Amino acid sequence: MEKSFKAMVVSEAGNKQYRRAIVQRQIKDLPEGDVLVRVYYSSLNYKDALSASGNRGVTRKYPHTPGIDAAGVVEKSTDSTFQVGDEVIVTSYDLGMNTAGGFGQYIRVPAGWVVPLPDGLSLRQAMCYGTAGFTAALSILQLVNHGVLPEHGDILVSGATGGVGSIAVPILAKQGYTVVAVNGATDQSDYLKSIGAQRIISIEDAVDTSGRPMLAARWAGSVDVVGGDLLTTTIKSMNANGVVTTCGNIASPDLPINVFPFILRGVTLVGIDSQNCPMAVRQKAWDKLSREWQVTQIETVVEEITLDELDQRIGKMLTRGSKGRAIVNMQS
Numbered sequence: 594m595e596k597s598f599k600a601m602v603v604s605e606a607g608n609k610q611y612r613r614a615i616v617q618r619q620i621k622d623l624p625e626g627d628v629l630v631r632v633y634y635s636s637l638n639y640k641d642a643l644s645a646s647g648n649r650g651v652t653r654k655y656p657h658t659p660g661i662d663a664a665g666v667v668e669k670s671t672d673s674t675f676q677v678g679d680e681v682i683v684t685s686y687d688l689g690m691n692t693a694g695g696f697g698q699y700i701r702v703p704a705g706w707v708v709p710l711p712d713g714l715s716l717r718q719a720m721c722y723g724t725a726g727f728t729a730a731l732s733i734l735q736l737v738n739h740g741v742l743p744e745h746g747d748i749l750v751s752g753a754t755g756g757v758g759s760i761a762v763p764i765l766a767k768q769g770y771t772v773v774a775v776n777g778a779t780d781q782s783d784y785l786k787s788i789g790a791q792r793i794i795s796i797e798d799a800v801d802t803s804g805r806p807m808l809a810a811r812w813a814g815s816v817d818v819v820g821g822d823l824l825t826t827t828i829k830s831m832n833a834n835g836v837v838t839t840c841g842n843i844a845s846p847d848l849p850i851n852v853f854p855f856i857l858r859g860v861t862l863v864g865i866d867s868q869n870c871p872m873a874v875r876q877k878a879w880d881k882l883s884r885e886w887q888v889t890q891i892e893t894v895v896e897e898i899t900l901d902e903l904d905q906r907i908g909k910m911l912t913r914g915s916k917g918r919a920i921v922n923m924q925s
């Protein structure tokens with residue numbers, strides 16, 4: 594008999610409304626692929642919340658199972674790189690976007706999407722980081738690659754209470770950087786300090802809408818997830834030769850700016866794309882997360898939830914009612 598498993602399925606309910614339900618699915622319903630993985634842990638990222646609420650920019654066709662992150666054990670493989678029983682991580686590419694994702698107890702994917710679980714990480718720990726942590730690691734790798742050193746000055750992290758920010762802050766702090774975190778809509782200063790922020794500023798302090806082309810120099814580096822006016826202000830406020838990474842557009846995709854910060858202060862703006870990141874860089878980032886960038890305060894950042902609790906947590910993320918990261922115990 595064909596094996597069935599539990600998965601969150603998002604379907605259209607009419608009137609542009611979408612319904613999320615936990616249903617039984619069968620392995621034969623999964624897309625073709627080289628590697629069948631039994632998922633032990635997944636995690637919730639902002640993109641999942643968009644997919645789970647009918648965002649057609651993320652997911653074109655419904656019914657659909659979101660989940661851009663999965664960590665589990667290979668149950669079948671037609672590719673000799675992976676053997677039955679191997680512990681693996683699958684994040685991004687098309688997983689959870691238009692390929693049934695990690696909010697199901699099984700996924701089937703191309704071998705090229707699969708990363709062997711690095712030594713030093715459990716499946717659960719891997720999902721504590723997930724795409725958010727991986728993106729934080731890619732951002733910090735870029736700061737390091739561009740020569741930003743702790744002695745150069747303060748590093749600003751926006752969206753610091755969220756998934757990417759909550760991992761970026763402790764990694765930077767552990768590497769000796771002075772981290773200034775932008776607080777979210779509610780006061781989360783105690784939380785931000787507990788994960789390694791040395792100073793906290795409000796969104797109002799981080800955003801200047803005066804239209805001035807340059808602002809007083811404040812930052813040696815920045816990890817930005819917010820975009821819009823906050824990113825624009827950050828770029829205008831960089832020290833000479835400062836480096837800003839941009840990965841998100843949670844406030845806005847717009848970047849109203851002119852070239853002066855780039856040509857008068859030598860500022861560098863680096864784009865971060867975790868989805869199509871080349872495998873060699875992907876493995877390097879996971880390697881860092883499994884070794885010297887392991888976050889000791891990770892349990893402060895992460896809440897473990899069940900598949901049944903996921904619907905509510907998605908709602909909270911969309912209404913700015915969550916902080917840190919949620920990992921989903923897929924076998925609960």
Ligand SMILES: NC(=O)c1ccc[n+]([C@@H]2O[C@H](COP(=O)([O-])OP(=O)(O)OC[C@H]3O[C@@H](n4cnc5c(N)ncnc54)[C@H](OP(=O)(O)O)[C@@H]3O)[C@@H](O)[C@H]2O)c1
Pocket residue numbers: 637638639640724725728751752753754755756757758776777778779796818819823839840841842843844865866867868910913914915916917
């Ligand atoms: N390019 C990539 O590869 C990549 C990878 C991962 C994530 N991302 C993007 O990065 C962004 C963050 O993802 P996430 O998983 O960290 O999301 P998240 O967990 O929901 O965190 C979002 C953070 O942004 C803050 N925020 C929300 N709306 C804001 C606004 N209007 N102004 C200022 N701050 C605001 C939130 O603060 P509150 O406390 O006020 O809610 C929270 O700290 C998303 O746009 C996501 O798509 C991109």
